[in-house]
Amino acid sequence: MLAEVGHFALVLALVLALVGATVPHVGIHKGHTRLMAMADRVAVGMFLMVAIAFAALTHAFVTSDFSVLVVAANSHTAKPMLYKISGVWGNHEGSLMLWVLILSLFAAAVSMAGRKLPLRFRARVLSVQCLLAVGFLLFILLTSNPFLRLDPAPIEGNGLNPLLQDPGLAFHPPMLYLGYVGLSVSFSFAVAALIEGEVSPLWARWVRPWTLMAWIFLTGGLALGSWWAYYELGWGGWWFWDPVENAAFMPWLAAAALLHSAIVVEKRDALKSWTILLAIVAFSFSLLGTFLVRSGVLTSVHAFAVDPARGVFILGFLAFVIGGSMTLYAWRAPKLVPGGLFGMVSRESALILNNILLSCFAAVVLVGTLYPLVMEAFGAGQISVGAPFFEYGATVLMSPLIVALGMGPLLAWKRGRIGRAAQVVLPALIVALVAGLYVVWQSAGGLVMTAFGLGLALWLIASVLLEIAERTQLFKNPERFWSRLKAIPRASWGMSMAHAGLAVILLGITISEAWSREELQLVAPGDRVAVGGYDFLFEGVAPVAGPNFTAVRGFFTVSKGGREVARLMPEDRVYADPVMNTTEASIHPLPGGDLYAVIGEAAGKGRWSVRLYFKPFISGLWAGSLMMMIGGLLSLSDRRRRVGAPMGKRKEA
Amino acid sequence: MQRFLPLVVVLALVVLFLAMMLSDRNPKEIKSVIVGREAPAFSLPGLKDATATITDADLKSGQPILVNFFASWCVPCRAEHEHLMELARERHIPIIGIAYKDDPEKARAFLEELGDPYMVTANDADGRTGIDWGVSGVPETFVIDGKGIVRYRHWGPVVDGNIEAKVMPAIEGAR
Incomplete structure (x- = not known):
């Protein structure tokens, strides 16, 4: 009933x-x-x-x-x-x-x-x-x-x-959907502005909190998803450049760009038509994601059961919504005349650079995701675009972004002086260079990228701190430091937090990629395996029964220098309905990195195949994502940003 | 005119998606690049008689022939085995077996236990021939016509429905 x-x-x-x-x-x-x-x-x-x-x-x-x-x-x-x-x-x-x-x-x-x-x-x-x-x-x-x-x-x-029966995945879809669908508000604001034919700084002020909210949820959704992949798929990876992962990543990139371009609209009444376009594109990426999951056009681990009728319907809807809004854009965009002007060297220009790089990266991801489909459509056979393509794109486009990210917040609005900003970040540059060179010197060889990544991350952290120091006049006028520190608006703390979060993520990626240790071995009870300075003692296995599965559980005692550090109990589960095998990695996070154990099949004679890892600082990925979310929330809680709050500053014409 | 650019991109993508969705394709199916071409050259020792040599010349017999990659360690191979037996015994279709990355001892035991449907069996111990043929996993079955041209590639076990729907038409087409 x-x-x-x-x-x-x-x-x-x-x-x-x-x-x-x-x-x-x-x-x-x-x-x-x-x-x-x-x-x-x-x-x-x-x-x-x-x-x-x-x-x-x-x-x-x-x-x-x-x-x-x-x-x-x-x-x-x-x-x-x-x-x-x-x-x-x-x-x-x-x-x-x-x-x-x-x-x-x-x-x-x-x-x-x-x-x-x-x-x-x-x-x-x-x-x-x-x-x-x-x-x-x-x-x-x-x-x-x-x-x-x-x-x-x-x-x-x-x-x-059974892969979906997991606490991480229970909350991953709602988070992601809050992000995807949150972007619909930015989209509706953009389309409404196009119909009205007017985009004002006030418009940007309204649209920003909604975009920020969607972006926070998207960040959380992506972080939960990669965390799930890390501990559930059982081989230590956390991002696979799968079409559907890319489909969730593209709206995130577009939303991040939109957040920044809306600032330029708000402050300088410029960049209007670009910002409108971004708002439409961001939600279009969300729709593209839904379409890819449900149409069966691409293969992915995320695909739902495929039904052609559904695919055609959703494609028709996609064509109507995106095509319609783009038509509206082509018709109305000439009406959006920019108001304010700003110099080549200014915070506004830095934000534009940020937008160019973020959108280029989104375009790279889009091309990489759809390229196999295009090749197949033109009869050029099946190909797949793998991680190296995306990683290359990420390195080339994100490195200048991070350099600019360090500089941007130090530049003055409207007309900045590059010399002035450069002076402030000079110490940051030195720290980054020294750290980078130290690593090269330590282990000359294939570690150039590691040095580069570490250098970039430290550069970003150092310049975030210097920006706060500059704002509080720590060096010029130290006695008023605390009162100035308290006077920093929350939106600004939010920015620092989110930027530092990105640096922490970059640290996590760089360090874990460079110094992860992995051992694949057959072990019998009593065997010891050394992984990255830790000593894994295999004690044996025992059967376990869960509510809807049975499992084999392995027991490891991990010690370092004779002192016990952790006990790991990975499981190999067999679910009853539907019958399916899943691996439950056992992970013990330490300050320096994660101990990670997976148990595989029995290999006869009481031996088991096991995979043991030490992954240094991988938690930086999730800690950094969390910092970005907190940064977003801080900025959202700023009174000045809240919709309807009295305007703190008179609108500049 | 650049304001029309986003619209053009969107329309092009919609056409692409529509075309790919309406074309009768299964994205999960991995297409083979060797279909329509001459079977890749190989020269392998026999499984039962290691001194014998089996080469691609054995494929050019003037009538269609099946090449089946199998292994004793592969569970779906067991599932398809009785169907291969039936193809060989009842329908008199010659099949060349290639034991893929398998211990010859175990592969021989496998054929003794379940029966031997193969005209000859080759031993691809290091899997090199499998790579040349583009095999992504066992079992995999190729239909070769009398001139040695690959006509069809079957990914996964040759069982019930697949035989009448796919394998037999490919063999008939190769005659």
Whole structure:
């Protein structure tokens, strides 16, 4: 019965979305305030309807109601409760429900939090948001109805892919979706601005917090995903340049660029048409990701069950949304005349450089992802684009970005003097060079890239610290340091934190790539293996039984210099429903790096194949991501940034 | 005109996706570059008689022939084995077996246990021939016509549905 309620609520949500997508425009055209204001009520109503539908679906999963087809196909009574709930979005139909839930949540949030927006503009934004909801609701109702019944209901469900039964993955999709769909708000703002034909510094001030929020979630989603790959796939890797990973990375890059270009719009009333384009592109990348996962055009570990009808529908929707907004852009862009001017050497120019590099990198990732498809389409055979391509692109484009990142915040707005900024960062440059040269000198050979990476990371950290010192006049006027430090706005702390986070990630990548130690061996109980200065003692194995799996658990005692450091218990699990084998790596993080053990097959005569790693400072990856998220949150919490807060500074014409 | 550039890129991508989606292809299937070409040259010792030499010249027999890469350590090879037996015994299709990266002792035991469907069996101990043929894993089966041209490559076990739907038509086509 509840499933039918959910289905009905979804239909009502569609009706509301249709109203919301059309009526406000009519209201604006006729100058009818009441019709415009309907957008608000529709947005909230739509969210309530979708929330009811989502709750109905969640109820079916929690109670294991196998008369609902999706539940029977993807759930199982023996699954722990967490995975019953995460199972809701662990399949095509449910993940779309989550998508629409978040989309309508953001529509309601814009309506609630955006009361200070002019009614006319808010109505435009909401109705674009409603139009997006129409597309996705139609997609669900026409091709992927999650409330289809199964008669007779089976006694037991098929179970969820065991790789997905993991706490990291339970929260990875909602995080990522909050990011993907969060970008829809930036998109709606951009399209509304194009319709109105006006982009003002105020517009940038409104759009930035939403973009920042989406970017924070995307950062979290990507970090969770790579963390999961690191400990669940069991070979120590954390990023694979898989098409779907790339599809999540591209919106992140575009959102990062958008965050920075919106600053230029806000401060200097310039770069308008580029910023609008970026907002459209960022959300288009999100849509591209959904399309790639669901159409079966590319192979990926992330792909959902493939259905051509779904692929064609979503491609049509993609063409309509992206093609439509790009047409609108081509038509309206000439109206967006830049206002302010700025010098070649200025903070604005540094931000433009940041944008050029980030978008070039996004383009490189896009080309690398789609190139195999293009080659195949032109009959040139199958190829795959591997990590070396992307890594080369990353090195070439991200290195100058990091150099510029150190300089940028030190340049003055409008007209900076490169000499002045260079003077401040000179110590940073020296630190970076010395550290880099030290490593080259230590181990001349293949470590040039390591030296380079370390140098860049230290350069960035040093210049972030120097920027704070400069801001507080630490060296010129040290007695007022504390009061100045307290006066630094949170947005500025956010920037420093996020930039330092990037440096920490870079440190993590460089150090773990260069100094990881790996041993693949057959061991019998009592054997010792030395890995990176640590002594792994294999004690044996024991069988274990979990709620829906059985496993072999290996026991290792790790010691250094005769002192016990950690005990590692990796598992090799066999899930019952569906039958599948997963490896559960055992990881013990130490300040210097991670101890990592994986147990493989029995090799006869009481021996087991094991893989043991020491991965120095790999936690920098996740610590750095966390720092970036905290940086984003700090900036978001800045009073000046909040939508509707009184403007701290008079708008420059 | 540059403001139309994004639109052009988007439209081109949409056309690309549509074309690839409507074309009847399975992206999971790895296509072989050697289909339509002459079978790669090889010269391998026999599995049962290590002094014998089996070469690509043995493929040019004037009638279609199957080349099957197998190994005793491979579970799907066991699954397809009875079907290979049936192809050889009932339908009289000559099959050349190539033991891929296998211990000859174990490969021989494997054929003794399950029966030997092969006309001759070669031993590719280091897997070099497998690389030349573009084998990505065992089992893999190639249909070669009478002139030694590769007509079809089957990835994975040759079992039930695949035989009538794919392998037999390829053999008929090669006649």
